[in-house]
Each structure stands twice: as structure tokens, then as C-alpha cells.
Amino acid sequence: KNQVEQSPQSLIILEGKNCTLQCNYTVSPFSNLRWYKQDTGRGPVSLTIMTFSENTKSNGRYTATLDADTKQSSLHITASQLSDSASYICVVTPLGNDYKLSFGAGTTVTVRA
Amino acid sequence: SQTIHQWPATLVQPVGSPLSLECTVEGTSNPNLYWYRQAAGRGLQLLFYSVGIGQISSEVPQNLSASRPQDRQFILSSKKLLLSDSGFYLCAWKRQGANSPLHFGNGTRLTVT
Numbered sequence: 476k477n478q479v480e481q482s483p484q485s486l487i488i489l490e491g492k493n494c495t496l497q498c499n500y501t502v503s504p505f506s507n508l509r510w511y512k513q514d515t516g517r518g519p520v521s522l523t524i525m526t527f528s529e530n531t532k533s534n535g536r537y538t539a540t541l542d543a544d545t546k547q548s549s550l551h552i553t554a555s556q557l558s559d560s561a562s563y564i565c566v567v568t569p570l571g572n573d574y575k576l577s578f579g580a581g582t583t584v585t586v587r588a
Numbered sequence: 589s590q591t592i593h594q595w596p597a598t599l600v601q602p603v604g605s606p607l608s609l610e611c612t613v614e615g616t617s618n619p620n621l622y623w624y625r626q627a628a629g630r631g632l633q634l635l636f637y638s639v640g641i642g643q644i645s646s647e648v649p650q651n652l653s654a655s656r657p658q659d660r661q662f663i664l665s666s667k668k669l670l671l672s673d674s675g676f677y678l679c680a681w682k683r684q685g686a687n688s689p690l691h692f693g694n695g696t697r698l699t700v701t
Binding site: 479484506507509511516517518519520521524526564566568570573574575576577578579580581 | 639695
């Protein structure tokens, strides 16, 4: 069973609108949770990282939140742009083992003009 | 700055043929190196990781193998490809430490026919 579940699987939004992606995980204990952006046909690129003691982290129009009690994280995209069209992947690093990361399947976001 | 090169970008190979995918990293020394496979609708699957020259840890007992002949070179190989080996292969590097991000190459799309 995957230890990181993301929802929705995909979504379509209009340019300029906001959206929120969800990540639920069971990895415990963990060192950090990171969100990656993956453009089609490219490798993922890190957007944000949060340790277990952090609640929120922003990177431009991207804001990630973390609730370690409920083991949930979200990624909020504000004022979406066409360039935000990509897959967004939630990744959790287990405490004491930073080689075997747990990856979500990703949420594919399509921004339409 | 650090860069990672992965080639080829696409590859079509017949069943039973050999495989060699190469990945090199520039601008850093003694990186941790990784090979992942990404299947549609699923999280990245760790295939191999390496913490040093000649040190390879295998996560998936398949007909794939990996080698690290030089500090910043990582090679994924197979003697005889299977149809099930088709997929998107990603090489990545990472510094020591749980909070260091993975830096991915742009991947190789392998189709076994």
C-alpha cells in the first residue's frame, strides 16, 4: 500500500483561479515533506520543503501547509498561470532513512486560458 | 552550479536486447545517486541508489543492474530487456542529509517492443 496518497488525480482550472491539492501520508516518523513540480517529459523540481515542526511554507504563488497530527499536507496555487500546468508530487522522507523516500502518484494540473 | 545529464531522452528497443542508460553529474562531488522508474498513475519507484563509487543498493530484484564506475557517473543496464521494462527512467542526485532535495535529470522514455 502506498504510504502517500494524493488527491485529486487531476484537475482543470481557468487561468487566474486558485486551486488546492491534497496529500495524505502514513509515513511515521518522518523528517520532512516536500512538494515537487514535474513538467511533462521532464524531471521533478522541488518547490517547497517542510519539516515536521513547520506548518506552512511559501514559494511565490505556491503555498504548502502541513498538519503532522492528521498527517495531511496541501499545496495551494494562487492566481494560476498557464505555466503551472504540470504534475505535482508529494514526497515524504522517513526519519533516519533519507534514501527511501515515499512518493505520491501526483496530481496533474491543467490550466486553461 | 550543479547540473545533471541523462541520456538518451528516448529509446525504443526490442525485447531481449541490452540496455545502457547513462547519467552524469557536474558541479558537485560525492553525491548520492539514484535511479527511479515512473509509471503512469503511480509514484516514483526507487530502483537503485549509490552512496559512493562501486557501492550500489538494489531495491527492486529485476533484470536491471546499476553501476557507478566514477564518482559522478551512474549507469543503468540490462542484459535482456522485457516488455515490462518499458517506462520513464529518472536519474537523480542528492547531497547527504535528509533535508537536501533530489535533483532529477530529464528522464529517458524507454519503449520495449
